[in-house]
Amino acid sequence: MNYTKLIFLFLLGAFIFISSCSSDDDSCTETTWYEDADGDGLGNPDVSLTACDQPEDYVEDNTDTDDSGSSTSGGSTPLSAFDEFNPDAVTVSYDGDEITIESNGVPNHTSPYWEETNPLYIEPVVAVALTPGRIGGDRSFVLTVSSTPELATTSSATGLGAIGISVTGVPIFNDQEGNNRPIEELIIETFDYAGAHNGPSGYHYHIESSDVPENTTLSFDDEKLIGIMSDGFLIYGRREMDGSYPTDLDESGGHFGVTQHSDGEEFYHYHIINEYYLGTVIALFAVDLQGNPNAIM
Template sequence: MKSKQQGSVSKLVIALMGSALFLSACASSSTTADSTIAVSMVKITDAVKAAAWNPTIKITYGDGSINFQPDGIPNHERDAYYAVPNAGVVVPDATTAHIIKDPTSAQKYSFDIPSSPTFSATTTSTSLGSIGVMISGAVLYNPYEGDGKTVAMSSNFTITDSSGITASFVDKCAGHPTPGMNGTGGAYHYHGLPGCVTSQVDITAGPSHIIGIALDGFLIYGANDIDGKAVPITALDECNGITSPTPEFPNGIYHYVLPGTADATSSIRCFHGVVDASQIQQMPPMGPMPDLAAAAIKLGITETELKDAFNNQLPPDFPSAAKKLGITEAELKAALGL
């Protein structure tokens, strides 16, 4: 559990960096041309065209890539209420959360995804933001919450407020919205296998069909193989990938599997294909952040001077920043409300 001060510092980091919280889920590694395996390139355009995409997703087929513009609103029922973190809390539990009405709102996503994905022997870590587009219109996140290590599916909980309203952190579809701040956020996303999505394209004890596409171009499937049997976790690689037949590719193709687990294998932890880092969308901000403009006024300096004092350092170095500003660390933190 994060302390209030730790949570506030986390929000300061976000404000100073001028972007949403964007942590690596595991150690980053780069992909290079030398590590790619050309024979693994398979054109997926026809299969993508035949998949059951939510009609609200704008899909444009180009030369070598496919552009997806989902609005993030899934085409299935969501919970009316969700349990979300209290201010200053990154990863909540039943004692550090409160209930709000479903804050899900339309997002402005645009992903250029390769139509002939290239397998790479070197993996690239997935981030805490969007890592794939699902046929429902929502996006997929990796298994982790905001600290980059707590698995969302294994840390789910349900609380009841004084009005008798009950809400869960993660809903029955393995998803939830980011709580957001000042009108932002509301980005609904999955951390695991969404039964609300597989039920739209699969039958009981039947094979899994396409339920999404990762940013590297490899397709995402549910938990079953071509024979309708559960894919063993031990058959998947470190990125939840496997090369095997699917209904759309009976001769076999490399693809990702969401196995319906509640541990770190619940979602994709890394890309095994060449991925354009510019397509990785950061996670929307969560919770209130320190008001840098107000803090600067209290200190008698400009907001730019305050940001420059921290030098975009992560995590923030309060003693160094205070020294640059010619004040004490206590005075700096007091101005920031920490």
């Protein structure tokens, strides 16, 4: 009798278990989930799966047309861009995923800041007054960056001194002068047509070059490469390759797009922002860096 009861209880338990499982299966309603690779809460309509429970990194929304927009990756820096750098001033070397740019800061264009005996010396065509000092001297600028720079979670303000290295080898400065004061009219009057003047740290650029016949090298309101910033992102002129002004720039003048160097691949890069400074000049870079800055030694 006890044996018969045990069999009955076992069969009853098995029936209840099977019924419970069937009930659970019947209550499962599969949902289509869409991949949210960039974590912005919007799903990629082209990547989906069905499941009862929400998988990790998937959402119900399917309206994200660019599921990489919030990624920290800026893409790979196109190495052909470094062919634009002045070989008499700049040396570029590669070590694994690092790129090192070394410059002596000596440009390959004319300026009234050359010694008068130098073949590149010209009389001022833009500058009203010159700051003390001449181009040359024993200078060295070394910047090491990643070949795949990343966007930082927070932007970084630039300070005094070099914040980038231009294609000519001349360092790029922001819109500040000594004592962290903004560029003023009297300072603007010292810039040559290249947008540069001399200072305690030597010859350096602050603003976009001028549209004068003497300017045969530097970018003016075009798509030319300007140089590389200390966070590893390249900076180009005000325009796109097709001659248009970009309309999707972030607050630092950056966006994902193609350039003449990227072989159709999009990567993050800066443009000179198409806004006049003090109504007369355009600063090369007067905003925050969107990547992680590296020291320019």
